Amino acid sequence: MATLGDLERTVMDLLWTTPEAMTANELRDAIAEAPSGEVGRELAVTTVLTVLSRLEKKGLVKRERDSRPHRYMSVTSREDHTAELMHEVLVTAPDREAVLARFIGSVSEAEAQTLRKLLGGS
Amino acid sequence: MFWASYLLAALAIILAWPAPIALSRAGWPARAPFTAMVLWQSIALAGGLSMIGAMLVWGLEPLGDNLVTASAAFLDILLADGSAESLGVIHVFAISAAILLFGHLVFTLALTFVRIHRQRRRHRDMLTLLSSPAAGQPATLVIKHPAPVAYCLPGGARSVTVMSDGLMDLLSQAELDAVLTHENAHLHQRHHLLLWAFAAWRAALPWLPTSRLAQQAVSELIEMLADDEALRHVDEPTLVRAIAIVGAGAAPSTPDALDDALADESGIPLTTARAVSGGTSDVTSTVPRLRRLLSPLPPLSLIQQGLALSSAGLLLVIPPLLLVAPELLG
Numbered sequence: 001m002a003t004l005g006d007l008e009r010t011v012m013d014l015l016w017t018t019p020e021a022m023t024a025n026e027l028r029d030a031i032a033e034a035p036s037g038e039v040g041r042e043l044a045v046t047t048v049l050t051v052l053s054r055l056e057k058k059g060l061v062k063r064e065r066d067s068r069p070h071r072y073m074s075v076t077s078r079e080d081h082t083a084e085l086m087h088e089v090l091v092t093a094p095d096r097e098a099v100l101a102r103f104i105g106s107v108s109e110a111e112a113q114t115l116r117k118l119l120g121g122s
Numbered sequence: 123m124f125w126a127s128y129l130l131a132a133l134a135i136i137l138a139w140p141a142p143i144a145l146s147r148a149g150w151p152a153r154a155p156f157t158a159m160v161l162w163q164s165i166a167l168a169g170g171l172s173m174i175g176a177m178l179v180w181g182l183e184p185l186g187d188n189l190v191t192a193s194a195a196f197l198d199i200l201l202a203d204g205s206a207e208s209l210g211v212i213h214v215f216a217i218s219a220a221i222l223l224f225g226h227l228v229f230t231l232a233l234t235f236v237r238i239h240r241q242r243r244r245h246r247d248m249l250t251l252l253s254s255p256a257a258g259q260p261a262t263l264v265i266k267h268p269a270p271v272a273y274c275l276p277g278g279a280r281s282v283t284v285m286s287d288g289l290m291d292l293l294s295q296a297e298l299d300a301v302l303t304h305e306n307a308h309l310h311q312r313h314h315l316l317l318w319a320f321a322a323w324r325a326a327l328p329w330l331p332t333s334r335l336a337q338q339a340v341s342e343l344i345e346m347l348a349d350d351e352a353l354r355h356v357d358e359p360t361l362v363r364a365i366a367i368v369g370a371g372a373a374p375s376t377p378d379a380l381d382d383a384l385a386d387e388s389g390i391p392l393t394t395a396r397a398v399s400g401g402t403s404d405v406t407s408t409v410p411r412l413r414r415l416l417s418p419l420p421p422l423s424l425i426q427q428g429l430a431l432s433s434a435g436l437l438l439v440i441p442p443l444l445l446v447a448p449e450l451l452g
Contacts, residue, residue: 086269090269099245101313103368116370
């Protein structure tokens with residue numbers, strides 16, 4: 001049984017890899033044809049619409065309002081989202097230290113130079 | 123009852139100022155990180171207790187010879203609408219301050235908890251979309267990003283360790299294992315609970331410089347504890363190399379040069395260890411961490427550790443004792 005998270009992931013993967021906007025029907029057909037098999041069962045269009053509205057609320061998906069049925073597309077690329085998430089991880093903020101524990105905290109330029117020297121690099 | 127409040131106030135001042143400063147400057151915590159961690163926790167807890175206790179005991183003094191009768195008299199004033207004339211403005215002020223401080227600490231703790239959890243959930247949501255599970259490693263996610271990044275996101279059964287593929291390209295399998303055991307140690311030893319408590323303490327009392335010192339010390343100590351745990355599974359050069367490579371954000375140009383540099387202890391200047399990083403006043407700790415691994419000092423003797431642990435225990439016992447002492451002594 002696929003969770004909502006899996007469904008969201010499948011939908012986002014499709015929207016990120018498809019250049020043009022898609023309707024909920026097209027998305028459902030694409031999911032059914034997906035070779036992954038993870039979520040490869042027959043989905044109701046309403047389920048797809050639920051997932052889309054959740055993603056829209058999270059700011060990941062937008063729709064073309066003037067077309068009927070609505071066509072959905074991703075707000076930005078997967079790479080942009082990843083960069084944003086990694087920026088969140090890498091930025092130095094004391095109040096964020098409690099959210100996640102990084103293997104290496106912030107490294108000052110002087111420290112980085114010391115480490116590079118240690119590694120015998122340039 | 124006055125003398126108890128003065129003793130509590132003295133303890134509060136010692137625990138708010140000289141004690142944390144001395145502990146943050148001491149060299150021994152690197153040799154016994156667990157003991158130091160226990161001591162930091164008891165300093166924070168006893169500090170808060172004695173701060174609140176001092177004001178409460180002093181404020182209630184006119185109402186009775188001990189805390190129980192005085193509190194009962196105070197409740198009588200509040201609930202039965204008794205006369206507050208016996209108290210006086212200053213004592214009412216002290217009692218209010220004690221209650222406010224207690225409420226403030228508890229509220230900030232709760233607020234920090236909610237804030238941290240909300241951020242973690244949002245982060246986990248995004249990870250579900252953006253990362254894929256690592257092959258053969260349960261609860262490990264790989265995210266496509268060139269920067270060498272590794273971190274763990276606590277969340278009970280849903281805790282995950284995340285690595286970037288940039289990191290996986292830079293490190294050998296053994297070095298990756300070192301990173302993973304280090305991160306898993308954070309999760310197993312529940313370090314996020316410590317980080318939460320000390321982040322809350324800092325948020326609640328930002329004007330207290332020692333709350334910043336404590337948070338810094340605690341985040342350094344958990345790294346040492348996780349390093350020590352990683353060393354049970356991987357050898358020291360592997361862990362050192364992993365830390366150095368990730369810290370430098372670049373691959374070693376020649377693998378042998380690292381071994382040469384590691385053999386030469388003078389390669390790590392002491393001064394840069396305290397370099398201040400961009401914008402914040404937070405000290406980075408990567409170089410001290412490496413130095414500790416490269417030239418390990420003998421662990422603190424059992425007697426010294428016992429001494430530190432018993433003072434931690436004493437700190438927790440003294441404030442409650444002082445609170446009830448006037449009653450015990452009549």
